[in-house]
Amino acid sequence: MLKQVRVLFQLQALHRDEVALRGRLGTLPKSVEELSEQLLSEKERLRELSELIVSRQQRQASIQKELAIFEEEAKKREKRLYNLKSDDAFRVLMREIQNLKKGKKMLEEEALQLEEDIPRSSEEIHMLTSRVEQLEKEYHSKADSVEKERQGLLVELECTSSQIERLKGQLTPECVRHYELIRSSSLLPIVAPVRNGTCYGCYMNIPPQLFNRVQANRDVIVCPSCHRILYFDKNGELDLENEEVMLSM
Numbered sequence: 380m381l382k383q384v385r386v387l388f389q390l391q392a393l394h395r396d397e398v399a400l401r402g403r404l405g406t407l408p409k410s411v412e413e414l415s416e417q418l419l420s421e422k423e424r425l426r427e428l429s430e431l432i433v434s435r436q437q438r439q440a441s442i443q444k445e446l447a448i449f450e451e452e453a454k455k456r457e458k459r460l461y462n463l464k465s466d467d468a469f470r471v472l473m474r475e476i477q478n479l480k481k482g483k484k485m486l487e488e489e490a491l492q493l494e495e496d497i498p499r500s501s502e503e504i505h506m507l508t509s510r511v512e513q514l515e516k517e518y519h520s521k522a523d524s525v526e527k528e529r530q531g532l533l534v535e536l537e538c539t540s541s542q543i544e545r546l547k548g549q550l551t552p553e554c555v556r557h558y559e560l561i562r563s564s565s566l567l568p569i570v571a572p573v574r575n576g577t578c579y580g581c582y583m584n585i586p587p588q589l590f591n592r593v594q595a596n597r598d599v600i601v602c603p604s605c606h607r608i609l610y611f612d613k614n615g616e617l618d619l620e621n622e623e624v625m626l627s628m
């Protein structure tokens with residue numbers, strides 16, 4: 380039985396490694412995903428900014444046309460001023476001219492603002508383009524290193540799994556069944572020593588008859604309270620847990 384217990388300890392250590400490896404594999408894609416999301420959002424900003432600059436340039440061109448029309452209309456009205464017969468018509472035309480000039484002034488202010496905004500957006504686009512290029516490089520290098528790490532972890536996992544299968548082959552089917560049952564309930568450690576009639580997994584007393592059988596260290600005995608696989612270890616002299624450490628190193 381003690382040989383079986385030793386194997387169970389090794390098995391437990393390997394299963395622990397396996398869980399850690401799977402955990403690492405699970406978190407790997409996250410670091411690439413974060414970088415990819417960052418890259419996508421910067422690309423989106425770049426696209427928006429490029430669209431904005433195009434629309435500003437279009438507006439700049441249309442302002443020049445509008446300004447020419449306003450000027451022409453104002454001139455036409457100014458010529459007509461000298462041929463007017465009534466004061467009322469003069470006032471109406473004057474108001475129209477003033478409105479045209481007011482509109483022209485507003486357009487000129489808008490044009491000035493655009494003259495400031497367009498170079499600023501161009502500069503921003505320039506900086507953002509470098510940032511996107513940098514992020515793209517980082518993303519590709521990260522994706523490569525993550526893929527290498529993933530391949531390495533998969534090899535390690537495969538190796539651990541085959542070691543687990545090999546060790547299971549050294550156990551009795553009954554022992555494997557108990558082991559898997561306890562493992563599925565995530566009860567660690569799966570194996571517990573019995574000292575002075577007490578299970579050192581759950582610290583409950585073992586019934587005397589069962590204790591006698593545990594002392595013989597012959598069969599697979601399961602703790603009636605915590606269902607861990609028991610082995611007799613009178614004064615903790617077996618030190619199987621430390622053996623386990625040595626073996627798993």
Ligand SMILES: [Zn+2]
Nearest residue numbers: 578581602605
């Ligand atoms: Zn117990």
